[in-house]
Amino acid sequence: MLTTILVASVLLGGAYALMAMGLTLQYGVARIMNLASGETLMGAAFGSFCLFTALQIGPLLSLVLIVPLAFAINWAIYRWLLSPLVRRAKNQGMLEVDSILATFGLLFVIEGAMLAGFGGNYYSYSFLAQPVTLLGHSFGLNRVVAFGVAALVALGLYFGLNRTRYGTAIRAVAVDPVAAGLVAIDVPRAAAFAFALGSALTACGGSLLSMFLTFNASMGVVFTMKALIIVIMGGVGDPRGAVIAAFLLALVETLVAALVDPGLTLAATYLLFVLTLLFRPQGLMGRRA
Amino acid sequence: MIFPMQRREVIAVAASMAALALLAGLPLADDGFWLALAITIASYVAMATAWALFSGPTNYVSLATAAFFGSGAYVVSALAETAPWPVVLVAAAVVGALLALATGLATLRLSGMYFVIFSFGLAELIRQLVTYYQTQFTGSVGRYIFVTISAAEIYWQLLGLCAIGLFAGWAINRSRLGFALRVIGDDETVAAHSGIDTARAKVLLFSISGALIALVGAVMAPRFTYIEPQIAYNPMVSFQVVIMALLGGAKRLWGPLVGVIPFVLLYEWIAGRFPNHTHLLLGLVFLLVVYFVPQGVSGWLEKAWRKLQGKSA
Amino acid sequence: MSDTAILSISGLSKAFGGLLAVNQISFDVHQGEIVGLLGPNGSGKTTLLNMVSGALPPTQGRVRLRGRELTGLPPHQIARAGVSRSFQLVRVLPSLTALENVMVGAVFGPDAVWGAEAEAIARALLERVGLSGRERQRPEAMTYIDQKRIELARALAADPQVLLLDEWLAGLNPTELQTGIALIESLHAEGRSILMVEHVMDAIRSLCDRCVVMNAGAKLAEGTPEQVLSNHDVIAAYLGDENA
Ligand SMILES: Nc1ncnc2c1ncn2[C@@H]1O[C@H](COP(=O)(O)OP(=O)(O)OP(=O)(O)O)[C@@H](O)[C@H]1O
Ligand SMILES: [Mg+2]
Numbered sequence: 074m075l076t077t078i079l080v081a082s083v084l085l086g087g088a089y090a091l092m093a094m095g096l097t098l099q100y101g102v103a104r105i106m107n108l109a110s111g112e113t114l115m116g117a118a119f120g121s122f123c124l125f126t127a128l129q130i131g132p133l134l135s136l137v138l139i140v141p142l143a144f145a146i147n148w149a150i151y152r153w154l155l156s157p158l159v160r161r162a163k164n165q166g167m168l169e170v171d172s173i174l175a176t177f178g179l180l181f182v183i184e185g186a187m188l189a190g191f192g193g194n195y196y197s198y199s200f201l202a203q204p205v206t207l208l209g210h211s212f213g214l215n216r217v218v219a220f221g222v223a224a225l226v227a228l229g230l231y232f233g234l235n236r237t238r239y240g241t242a243i244r245a246v247a248v249d250p251v252a253a254g255l256v257a258i259d260v261p262r263a264a265a266f267a268f269a270l271g272s273a274l275t276a277c278g279g280s281l282l283s284m285f286l287t288f289n290a291s292m293g294v295v296f297t298m299k300a301l302i303i304v305i306m307g308g309v310g311d312p313r314g315a316v317i318a319a320f321l322l323a324l325v326e327t328l329v330a331a332l333v334d335p336g337l338t339l340a341a342t343y344l345l346f347v348l349t350l351l352f353r354p355q356g357l358m359g360r361r362a
Numbered sequence: 363m364i365f366p367m368q369r370r371e372v373i374a375v376a377a378s379m380a381a382l383a384l385l386a387g388l389p390l391a392d393d394g395f396w397l398a399l400a401i402t403i404a405s406y407v408a409m410a411t412a413w414a415l416f417s418g419p420t421n422y423v424s425l426a427t428a429a430f431f432g433s434g435a436y437v438v439s440a441l442a443e444t445a446p447w448p449v450v451l452v453a454a455a456v457v458g459a460l461l462a463l464a465t466g467l468a469t470l471r472l473s474g475m476y477f478v479i480f481s482f483g484l485a486e487l488i489r490q491l492v493t494y495y496q497t498q499f500t501g502s503v504g505r506y507i508f509v510t511i512s513a514a515e516i517y518w519q520l521l522g523l524c525a526i527g528l529f530a531g532w533a534i535n536r537s538r539l540g541f542a543l544r545v546i547g548d549d550e551t552v553a554a555h556s557g558i559d560t561a562r563a564k565v566l567l568f569s570i571s572g573a574l575i576a577l578v579g580a581v582m583a584p585r586f587t588y589i590e591p592q593i594a595y596n597p598m599v600s601f602q603v604v605i606m607a608l609l610g611g612a613k614r615l616w617g618p619l620v621g622v623i624p625f626v627l628l629y630e631w632i633a634g635r636f637p638n639h640t641h642l643l644l645g646l647v648f649l650l651v652v653y654f655v656p657q658g659v660s661g662w663l664e665k666a667w668r669k670l671q672g673k674s675a
Numbered sequence: 676m677s678d679t680a681i682l683s684i685s686g687l688s689k690a691f692g693g694l695l696a697v698n699q700i701s702f703d704v705h706q707g708e709i710v711g712l713l714g715p716n717g718s719g720k721t722t723l724l725n726m727v728s729g730a731l732p733p734t735q736g737r738v739r740l741r742g743r744e745l746t747g748l749p750p751h752q753i754a755r756a757g758v759s760r761s762f763q764l765v766r767v768l769p770s771l772t773a774l775e776n777v778m779v780g781a782v783f784g785p786d787a788v789w790g791a792e793a794e795a796i797a798r799a800l801l802e803r804v805g806l807s808g809r810e811r812q813r814p815e816a817m818t819y820i821d822q823k824r825i826e827l828a829r830a831l832a833a834d835p836q837v838l839l840l841d842e843w844l845a846g847l848n849p850t851e852l853q854t855g856i857a858l859i860e861s862l863h864a865e866g867r868s869i870l871m872v873e874h875v876m877d878a879i880r881s882l883c884d885r886c887v888v889m890n891a892g893a894k895l896a897e898g899t900p901e902q903v904l905s906n907h908d909v910i911a912a913y914l915g916d917e918n919a
Pocket of ligand 2: 720763
């Protein structure tokens with residue numbers, strides 16, 4: 074029982090980690106708290122669903138289409154919708170309020186588009202649904218594959234950020250945008266890139282989740298909430314913290330769903346949130362200032 | 363309240379009383395379409411005013427209106443058959459205040475971001491908790507509400523809530539608490555270093571706001587006849603209240619009032635013409651407001667008025 | 676620790692992760708005294724003030740005001756106990772008028788005055804810092820020095836027992852500097868106790884009764900301005916060892 078829960082939560086945590094890393098990049102580098110993150114996730118899930126049912130293109134293949142598309146769309150969103158807010162904000166507080174409002178509006182636009190296209194019904198499709206045995210328990214192959222892909226993407230991101238020139242530039246913007254500008258880093262471009270990359274990661278997580286999850290058009294909020302809480306638990310702007318927190322959240326959720334009631338997973342998420350706020354508001358990895 | 367009332371304020375108070383008396387007469391003229399519309403408008407005026415009471419001066423965007431509204435409605439469904447109506451209302455206000463208090467104590471010591479995030483998922487959280495409770499302990503998720511209360515009575519009670527909200531806003535504006543909140547909205551560090559207990563001020567005000575919104579939920583509950591978590595905790599309520607308050611301008615007491623009426627009319631029109639695209643279109647309207655009327659209609663009017671005065675002087 | 680100490684700081688330390696920004700600092704500020712806090716950039720002066728005003732909890736050590744324990748109290752309680760401050764990067768309240776900015780200090784300070792009385796205090800202080808007639812202006816439209824004046828007036832409006840100034844004279848031109856020094860001198864004359872972080876040597880020489888010099892978080896020297904400014908270690912800390 075315990076191993077089942079542990080393995081299941083690790084498998085689930087992979088997709089959560091992608092989404093949380095995306096959000097933490099967006100907040101840490103582009104300084105945008107993206108409340109429409111969950112809608113990006115659902116959008117990608119619906120995208121994979123459509124490609125699979127209509128054109129028999131499997132979700133792993135459709136990633137190649139959906140992820141770059143999410144990148145491009147969100148680059149445009151940042152350029153046309155969000156950077157005007159960055160320019161008009163007189164201080165960080167104003168930008169925070171404006172970006173919260175703008176992405177909150179965006180949330181309803183994307184959700185509204187999905188509702189118009191798909192209604193309120195639940196969707197799922199069957200892909201790699203055969204069981205595999207791990208540590209003596211059987212799990213859906215789709216979950217295992219999704220986790221594998223998530224792990225690969227996360228590793229790629231880690232190397233990209235830490236071992237490449239542009240990755241270093243992005244991290245520099247996260248630490249201090251003014252100083253980064255002084256050493257000839259194109260800060261607005263790095264912010265747009267980070268925002269787009271963040272959404273691409275989220276979309277990747279969405280496509281992977283769609284392989285084994287039943288979803289509908291209004292589920293975005295719950296996922297945004299999970300990702301936000303993971304980001305806070307991990308320490309804002311810290312991708313390593315986000316990964317650890319993602320697995321922790323997945324574990325608590327899986328435990329609650331298995332031992333108490335599947336209807337209480339959001340309550341479990343909030344419980345973690347409140348504990349973090351009360352005891353470690355700087356996040357698991359953050360140092361107390 | 364030590365500052366003496368200014369003449370302008372006396373006029374404003376007298377005018378509001380007269381307007382209120384006039385509005386209260388509406389059910390005598392019509393009890394169909396117009397009364398229904400007036401009820402919708404009054405409920406949103408009360409909620410948007412209560413929302414702006416807290417979010418206006420502090421710049422803390424609360425996305426949790428539906429949580430308070432729904433909880434008020436649920437108090438009615440739980441108590442209406444056993445307790446007299448005034449007791450039900452008091453209970454709803456207390457529940458709303460407690461919910462705000464809990465949210466506030468968890469988040470308002472920290473920066474605004476935590477508050478926004480907490481409020482963002484709050485309605486969904488409580489919706490799940492209520493659903494869980496009902497499936498576990500009462501067997502059915504929905505409930506019928508049997509309260510004999512006429513539409514006109516609902517309307518009058520909503521008008522009362524609007525008046526209470528506006529009066530509370532006016533009184534707070536003149537008080538030390540209101541002054542403290544303006545300082546907090548500008549710079550929390552300065553506020554704290556000047557001797558303001560920022561967490562206390564925010565929690566206090568958020569509780570007042572939460573109690574008022576829960577009261578609106580309670581008064582509106584009989585209109586639903588049947589309530590279930592999906593209806594009571596509809597995220598659309600949070601969304602609409604924010605957009606109305608912003609459209610009108612959350613920095614001024616009369617701002618939300620100006621925002622609600624055009625928006626409710628627009629909403630009715632959109633919902634009638636494009637029932638399948640309501641969500642999408644409202645989202646677009648929201649973005650338009652955020653981008654093009656950041657100070658709200660009231661801020662815009664005030665600026666125009668000042669310009670006009672500048673010219674004539 | 677003498678009996679006349681109004682503010683006494685003992686063994687105060689602050690660690691940011693592995694960095695010891697303030698290391699075991701102890702000194703007193705006496706009634707009516709101006710104490711200068713000196714030190715090269717990054718030596719921990721602002722961090723020390725932050726611990727006194729409650730912006731940061733100390734890692735170790737104590738802060739007392741007339742014997743009353745302030746250590747670990749939140750900033751609003753410390754402010755109400757009678758400690759006011761200015762900030763290194765000036766902080767004014769943009770949506771409040773100049774008058775309201777200053778009233779904040781009086782309304783929420785130890786005396787908690789309200790209404791006409793608070794307004795009168797604020798008016799008098801605006802006049803004192805040289806801003807009379809500009810009560811209704813918003814600080815956004817004001818110059819840097821005027822914003823600094825507002826900040827000082829706001830701190831004074833609380834009628835504090837100890838005033839903390841973080842490089843209040845920095846960034847002023849020579850004429851403004853003379854005005855600024857005269858203003859602080861007048862506070863000295865009326866017997867205010869002030870702890871001021873300062874780099875401007877003229878100001879330190881003419882204003883401070885005593886100086887504490889910090890370097891890399893630790894206390895390097897303490898004494899009259901002449902004493903510390905001729906101190907070998909202090910010169911070395913400011914200019915690098917080879918110049919000493
Ligand atoms: N909140 C913080 N978190 C981490 N490190 C900090 C923090 N505040 C200050 N520091 C570090 O502590 C050290 C002391 O900084 P502090 O601002 O107190 O110096 P200072 O003496 O006021 O310098 P300056 O003359 O430049 O104002 C510096 O190395 C600084 O980088
Ligand atoms: Mg400093």
